[in-house]
Amino acid sequence: MPTSNTTARQRLRFAEAAGPITEPVTKFGGQPVWLDEPTWPLSASTGRPMRFLGQVRLPGDEPRLGYLFITDEEDYVDGTWEPGGGENAFFAQPGEPADFYRVASIRRGPTFGLDHRAELTEHDGAGEYGSALWGEPDWLQGDEAPDEPGTWRFVLQIDSADEPFEVDFGDAGVGYAFLDEKTGQGRFLWQCG
Template identity: 75%
Template sequence: MTSSSTPGRQDLAFVEAPEPITEPITKFGGQPVWLEDPTWPLSAETGRPMRFIGQIRLPGDEVRLGYLFMTEEEEDFVDGTYDPAGGENAFFAQPGELPDFYQVASIRRGPTFGPDHRAELTPHEHDEADEDDDDEGFLRSRLWGEPSWMQQEEWPDEPGTWRFVAQIDSEDEPFGMNLGDGGVAYAFLDEKTGQGRFLWQCG
């Protein structure tokens, strides 16, 4: 499912930044650095802005960012945030297209999961033990490479040139995101359209 231009797996750690990050780089928390007009996704159930998770600098010479959002309310539980097309999460690129299962608002700033964290990336040294579900770190957060599924495979089934972009493990992400019981989130991007899919699985 990967192409020759896909970077190898990079293990991901989150390091809180001393001040807001305003450059178009990979980061988590804070506010998005928009490359085009702001397109903040809205919850299909509540109509309120989703929470910003982070942005990922995509491969290539062109500066391009993928943006991650998910609905999470402080007081009201909203179901379906695990569903890639349920309208309660979002992943998309700028430049790129948006899917039709959520609406967006032209707001530049909105709710976020926490303060800015820079991405500390380490090239992953492959070990045969990585294929063992019981191996420590099997589900750890990463960019690129291949996903390690907590449950069954859930690659997007829509036609497209889908690339695996990110895996976020609730055990090491810094924000306490509601990903169920020890859940892991996965992000994919259609390289041609810039549409993305985001989902999570739990035990």
């Protein structure tokens, strides 16, 4: 189960940036700001690079980023909703990717669009399916937090209605990202209404 979380919940909105964002901050779109060697995840079914969706600045004095990727092909690829299916990836640097997908040393790759900076504001409570960081997730279909060994922390909830890009999370879907704070491995899944 996820550990309790001391970081205050924040509402997440997006605004298109004037140019590429190259600092280790929370952003969506553009290219990843790698803190270590690039480790671009590859789709388990096609072998091609997944599409970069965004990165989240993780708490702490030293920069640490959580990176989010998802398979998005011209032809439908099943299983992008599944946390261990190899069609999405969430991991931290410093840290390591999970072993259920391969990675390549690619610095730049497919993305959903131009850089969008994150605008964070205080979140006034649970029970809302909007995009948010930290706190506790608002589940659409029931709790699917990782139950495997690890020190899991809820990081991100992204509502498809809030995204600056068209990403397939099903019908009115919401995505959820968790991170094992010790290893930097993550899990991502989405549920739809």
